[in-house]
Amino acid sequence: MNVQRLTEAAFLIGIAFGSSLVAQKPSLNYPSARRADVIDNYFGTKVADPYRWMEDLNSPELKQWIDAENALAFGYLNALPQRDALKARITELWNYPKVTPPRYEGGHWFYSRNTGLQRQSPVFMRETLNSPETVVLDPNRLSSDGSIALSGFVPSPDGRHFAYGQSQGGSDWSTYYVRELGTGRELPDVIHWVRSLSVAWTRDGRGFFYGRYPEPRPGKALEDVLRDKKIYYHAIGTPQSADRLIYDRPEEPMLFIDVDIDETGRYVFFQTQRSISRNELIVKDLVNPLAPELDAPARALYLGHTALYKPLGLVNGTLYMLTDRDAPNRKVVAVPIDRPDPSNWKTIVPETKNAIETAQLVGGTIAVTALVDVAGDVRFHNLDGTAAGRIATPGLGSIAGPFGRYGRPEIFYTFTSPLYPVTVFRFDLATGNSNPFEAPTVTFDPTRYRTERVFVVSKDGTRVPLFIAHHKGLRKDGANPAMLYGFGGFGLSDAPQFRPEVIAFLERGGVYATANIRGGGEYGHTWHEAGMFEKKQNVFDDFIAAAEYLVREKYASPQTLGIMGGSNGGLLVGAVMEQRPDLFAVALPGVAVLDMLRFHRFTGGVVGTAEYGSADNATEFAYLYKYSPLHNVTPGACYPATLITTADHDDRVVPSHSFKFAATLQAAQGCDKPVLIRIETQASHAYRPTDKRIAELADGWAFALANMRVRLPDTAAR
16 A cells, blocks of 8 residues: 655744744544444454544545544644745745656657646657647546546557546546547547556557456445456447456455456556555466457466566566565566576566665666665666666655666666755766756755665664754754654555655754554565564564654754654554654644454455554464554543544545544543544545645644654754
8 A cells, every 4th residue: 555645744834833832722522432332252352443433535424523623633733833935835845846756658758747826737748858748638627616526547558548547536436448649539438446556558559458356336335345447448439338448366266367468469467466566467468569469378387476576567578577476675686487487587676785675677788776774776777687877866765766768778867865855867877977957946944854774773772864944953851743654564665755845844944753563574574574463563663762862862852843644654553653642742643544353344444464464363462463563552641732634535545543542542531631532524545736735734743743742953943
């Protein structure tokens, strides 16, 4: 699951925030939430679930409660004097052009650009990288308020059409349409119940492969468990009912299946997954890309979900692949496509102490992006594995890409760090030089700040990286407002990156830290495994160790330190605020996984069972129950000031997690620290139009700063 990250802060100039601001606020009258007599028996352990009724997202009773909670939350947030100033400054910092790396398809270059504050980014096209651009699709025209999101854009290889997906409220459900590239004319083709970006055109441009699910029950599209996904082929100009079934696994209905096609258009790959980091790989040889044999048999290459098998592409019948089989930090291997047995593998780029994050076939080479103590490092290799160059980055930061095609010389990548906006570079392999494609502008002075990488020691002695950004003149006296962010799950690395809203925090004396805790992929699969299943407590211990470091080194104190995270990171925040409520002033769990006993019963939550385990298993229930945030709230305890955020169209982590947790925490809170929930409308797990995103960020940080006992730092004046 992709992550929705909430990482932002700022001070109102001239206002000193402290305990007096909190003390002046009256006790909140939380909306009444009915408690039902619902008790489940898990292997002899009886577990109450009084707010089970909140799982019915269409319930009129739930709507009344949501309206009341939003009224309370917005009433509180609107009254904070710093909120408008925060929103204004975040808006200033957000307002700069942002562009994506160009990609070549069908004789054109395609990319997206946002002028700064557009709700969504329009898609542009150029004939060459230096020729004039034209707008291909402006998603801001799909709806007047940004409630319909552009979920995918895939041009056809023959340059005649493009398929694009749109979703209501940014839900993971997409409906795909087809338009003519030259005229923009909409064709009658409509593809329903698509839930991934895996749309793969055949080289002849006459149709595309895609994955779809059966239609959910009426009114339950945002709740029903995902199952029975199948891969189809859609021929342009025909109804969806005529689409041809290409691949399915009826004996394993809970598998996630994706489809892709290699650069030549000859080989179609199917990947099945139960988890993000393990997959099966199946191939179909279409023989002639311009007259594809759609009925050709699908041939299994690697079955059993025992490792990662990521195809990079084929060159002269040889498959190049990224894998962690017998290599936890990953390696690149080559194997004849007709003799795929691992005994025939040839290691091209061997495993090292640095985990490989991605690999691509670009510019006639293999580009390998590794993580060196979390910072990105890109090196190029010839097909025989010999060195072919590397990218010199502006400093410690994260790299996305490189992007390009094996058969073309153009290579692009993006670089970012906490003080360096996401920048698209074009890389010249011959000279080793990088030049910005469209350099972003900034509205702050980055020379006034610094980012340092330190290492903290967790409870069991594990060395954990921590990136800390702050003003160069910071006084370490424990009085600084600070925010600690983390994720720690699904093998996803959380490399340092730029967030414009965080700059507003730094320029007024704030400290922003990112902990690269176990459960992620920063140090390969071993690092990931150390935070899975019964070892999940390691993730929480690492985060607590990072917080204790910030306090011990006097970057902050328990009265000035907040924590934030989204999705799996929201689970992290929920668990840690319960285990160490004394350590934090503020907690901001966003779109969070909070009910560890029932998360797998909704939408795509089942993918989490390969990460967390399942309460349907007695052994796994025992450790899930021990840390599940919903089930470890202690009545009468004093928890940090908490603002829970979620969205009504989140069908990745259903909002009932947040509803039930908010009701439980409000009823249990034993002190005057507020517990609020903010429910965004026409938004989802990972999507908000720009104006709503900025408003949510401002609200979160106004809430955080109002509940931190901090002094106004000398660096606040601008």
